[in-house]
Amino acid sequence: MTSQSRQKKILDLLETNGEVSTTRLVTELSASDMTIRRDLNHMAAQGLILRTHGGAMKVDLLVHKQKFENKAAANLAAKDIICQLAAEQIREGDTIFMDCGSTVFRLCHFIRNKRIKVITNSLPVVVELSNTVVSLNIIGGEFDHDRQAVHGVMAKEHILRYRASIAFLGVDGVSAKGLFANTELEASITLAFAARARTTYLLCDASKIDREAYFKFADLSLIQNLITDRNGPHLASIRKKGINVITPEAK
Amino acid sequence: MTSQSRQKKILDLLETNGEVSTTRLVTELSASDMTIRRDLNHMAAQGLILRTHGGAMKVDLLVHKQKFENKAAANLAAKDIICQLAAEQIREGDTIFMDCGSTVFRLCHFIRNKRIKVITNSLPVVVELSNTVVSLNIIGGEFDHDRQAVHGVMAKEHILRYRASIAFLGVDGVSAKGLFANTELEASITLAFAARARTTYLLCDASKIDREAYFKFADLSLIQNLITDRNGPHLASIRKKGINVITPEAK
DNA sequence: ACATATTCGAACAAAATCGAACATTCTATT
DNA sequence: AATAGAATGTTCGATTTTGTTCGAATATGT
Structure with missing residues (x-):
C-alpha cells in the first residue's frame, strides 16, 4: 500500500466517522504507528485534517454559520410550528420555491433529508x-x-424560466386587503414565485397577520394557503376570502 | 505485448481496484519493473493516472473526491502568495469574475475592503x-x-449577459498545450468567464503547472496572465507562448 | 498532586522504489 | 541478411519510504 492510498483511506474514514485514532489506523491499514503518525502530520500540515492527540479529526466546515440565524431565532417556536405543517405539504420529488425571510428559512431544518428540488434566492x-x-x-x-x-x-427572469409544484412565500404583512411588503424588490420576487408555482403557501406567524406594511403588492388571491401558528378569530376575514388557512389546532 | 496493450491493462486494473502496485504489475503483465515504471510515468504525464511511490492510483480517486473544504486549506501559503499578487491587479470600481476553486476562493481575504463588484458562481x-x-x-x-x-x-447564459474588467480563473492543470479541467461543467463556466472579461488571470499554484488533467478545454491563448507562487524554468514553455507570467520573484 | 499509561517525535536502520546509463532484444525496412 | 530505430531489460547508486528504539511530552485515573 502506498502512502497516497493510505492517506486517502484516512480521509475516507474521517469523512464517515468524523474522527479516528492512531491505533485504529495502525490495525486498519496495517502500518506501523510511526508511519501513520507521519501520514497524519503530513496531512495536517496541508490542512487536510485536524491533528489531535492519538488521532485526527475532520476539518470543520468552511461555511460558517450566518449572523442571519440570530434573527431567525426570534419566535423560533412559532416558526417551528409553521414549518412543521409546511413540510407536511411536500412530497418526494417535488420542486419547491423558497422565498427569502426568516420564517421560510426555518423550513430548511424540516426538509434536509427529503429528495426534492429547491429553487431559492x-x-x-x-x-x-x-x-x-x-x-x-x-x-x-x-x-x-x-x-x-x-x-x-435577472432574478425575476430566472424564476420565470422554471416551474414548481409549491411556492413557500414570506411577506411583511397580510390582511384581507392583500399582501404587504417593505421593499419592491422582495415583492417582485414573491410575485414571480407565485406565478410559476402550482400551489402557493404563505408562511406567516401571528404577528404578521392584519399588519399592513409599506405597500400592498398583491391581492390575497395570489395565494391559496396560509400556514400560521395560532388559530383564532383574527383569521376569519382571511378565511372569508376563500384562503385555506392551516393551523396546528385545525389539524 | 505492446506498450499500448500494457497501458490499457493498467488502466483496466486501476478501474477495478482503484490502485495498483508496481510489483503487482510486474508479475501480472510479465514485464520488467523498469518497463512498468516507464509506462506509469508516461501515463501520469498525460494525466491518465496518478503516480505514487510504488504504483499508481486512479485519477478521480484523489482529485475528484476531495471535498472543497479540504482543498481550501491545502497549500495555503502558496495560495496567499498568489492572491496577494492577484489583488494588486484590481482597481477600485472594477467588476471582476471569480471562478470556483480553492485558489480563487482565497482571493476573498484580500478584497474584502475593496469597492468593487464581484460576479461569481x-x-x-x-x-x-x-x-x-x-x-x-x-x-x-x-x-x-x-x-x-x-x-x-443557466449559469453560462447568466455570465454571457455581463461584462467584467478582469476574470480570475482556476483550472486543474495548465501546460504549454493549454488549459485542463476535470469536468466539462467547470470548463464551460471558465470559458464563459474568459469570453466576457477584458483581461484574464489564471491563478495556479506550482502543482498545477505542466499537469495535464482529464481533458483539455482551451488553448493557452485563452488567458493573458498567469499568476503562480514560484518562478522557475518550468514556466519557460508557457512564457514562450506569450503569456505574461507573474511571480513574487519577478516582481 | 501523583503515578500510570499513551502518545509523540527525533534519530537511526532497513527496505523498497526510483531513475540514469548502458546492454539487449525486437521490428520494420531495405 | 543487414541495419537502424524503438522498445525492453539490467545494473547500480541515489532517493524515498517504512520500521524500530527510546526518552520526552501529553493524557488519564486515583
Missing part, C-alpha cells in the same frame, strides 16, 4: 441546504446584503 | 463576501454539491 437557505441530499437551484442576480438574498431583474 | 466566495463592502452578483443555476458552485446552462 435566499443565501441562508442555500448555505443551510448545501450539504444535504436536497437538490438546489440558486436564483442568480444582484445580491442584497441587507436581506441576504438575490433580487432584481 | 462559487458559494464559498459568496458567503465569504456576503458581509463586506464588496458588491455581489450571484450566478444562478443548478448547484453542484461537490464543487460548492453553480454550473450548467
Whole structure:
C-alpha cells in the first residue's frame, strides 16, 4: 500500500466517522504507528485534517454559520410550528420555491433529508441546504446584503424560466386587503414565485397577520394557503376570502 | 505485448481496484519493473493516472473526491502568495469574475475592503463576501454539491449577459498545450468567464503547472496572465507562448 | 498532586522504489 | 541478411519510504 492510498483511506474514514485514532489506523491499514503518525502530520500540515492527540479529526466546515440565524431565532417556536405543517405539504420529488425571510428559512431544518428540488434566492437557505441530499437551484442576480438574498431583474427572469409544484412565500404583512411588503424588490420576487408555482403557501406567524406594511403588492388571491401558528378569530376575514388557512389546532 | 496493450491493462486494473502496485504489475503483465515504471510515468504525464511511490492510483480517486473544504486549506501559503499578487491587479470600481476553486476562493481575504463588484458562481466566495463592502452578483443555476458552485446552462447564459474588467480563473492543470479541467461543467463556466472579461488571470499554484488533467478545454491563448507562487524554468514553455507570467520573484 | 499509561517525535536502520546509463532484444525496412 | 530505430531489460547508486528504539511530552485515573 502506498502512502497516497493510505492517506486517502484516512480521509475516507474521517469523512464517515468524523474522527479516528492512531491505533485504529495502525490495525486498519496495517502500518506501523510511526508511519501513520507521519501520514497524519503530513496531512495536517496541508490542512487536510485536524491533528489531535492519538488521532485526527475532520476539518470543520468552511461555511460558517450566518449572523442571519440570530434573527431567525426570534419566535423560533412559532416558526417551528409553521414549518412543521409546511413540510407536511411536500412530497418526494417535488420542486419547491423558497422565498427569502426568516420564517421560510426555518423550513430548511424540516426538509434536509427529503429528495426534492429547491429553487431559492435566499443565501441562508442555500448555505443551510448545501450539504444535504436536497437538490438546489440558486436564483442568480444582484445580491442584497441587507436581506441576504438575490433580487432584481435577472432574478425575476430566472424564476420565470422554471416551474414548481409549491411556492413557500414570506411577506411583511397580510390582511384581507392583500399582501404587504417593505421593499419592491422582495415583492417582485414573491410575485414571480407565485406565478410559476402550482400551489402557493404563505408562511406567516401571528404577528404578521392584519399588519399592513409599506405597500400592498398583491391581492390575497395570489395565494391559496396560509400556514400560521395560532388559530383564532383574527383569521376569519382571511378565511372569508376563500384562503385555506392551516393551523396546528385545525389539524 | 505492446506498450499500448500494457497501458490499457493498467488502466483496466486501476478501474477495478482503484490502485495498483508496481510489483503487482510486474508479475501480472510479465514485464520488467523498469518497463512498468516507464509506462506509469508516461501515463501520469498525460494525466491518465496518478503516480505514487510504488504504483499508481486512479485519477478521480484523489482529485475528484476531495471535498472543497479540504482543498481550501491545502497549500495555503502558496495560495496567499498568489492572491496577494492577484489583488494588486484590481482597481477600485472594477467588476471582476471569480471562478470556483480553492485558489480563487482565497482571493476573498484580500478584497474584502475593496469597492468593487464581484460576479461569481462559487458559494464559498459568496458567503465569504456576503458581509463586506464588496458588491455581489450571484450566478444562478443548478448547484453542484461537490464543487460548492453553480454550473450548467443557466449559469453560462447568466455570465454571457455581463461584462467584467478582469476574470480570475482556476483550472486543474495548465501546460504549454493549454488549459485542463476535470469536468466539462467547470470548463464551460471558465470559458464563459474568459469570453466576457477584458483581461484574464489564471491563478495556479506550482502543482498545477505542466499537469495535464482529464481533458483539455482551451488553448493557452485563452488567458493573458498567469499568476503562480514560484518562478522557475518550468514556466519557460508557457512564457514562450506569450503569456505574461507573474511571480513574487519577478516582481 | 501523583503515578500510570499513551502518545509523540527525533534519530537511526532497513527496505523498497526510483531513475540514469548502458546492454539487449525486437521490428520494420531495405 | 543487414541495419537502424524503438522498445525492453539490467545494473547500480541515489532517493524515498517504512520500521524500530527510546526518552520526552501529553493524557488519564486515583
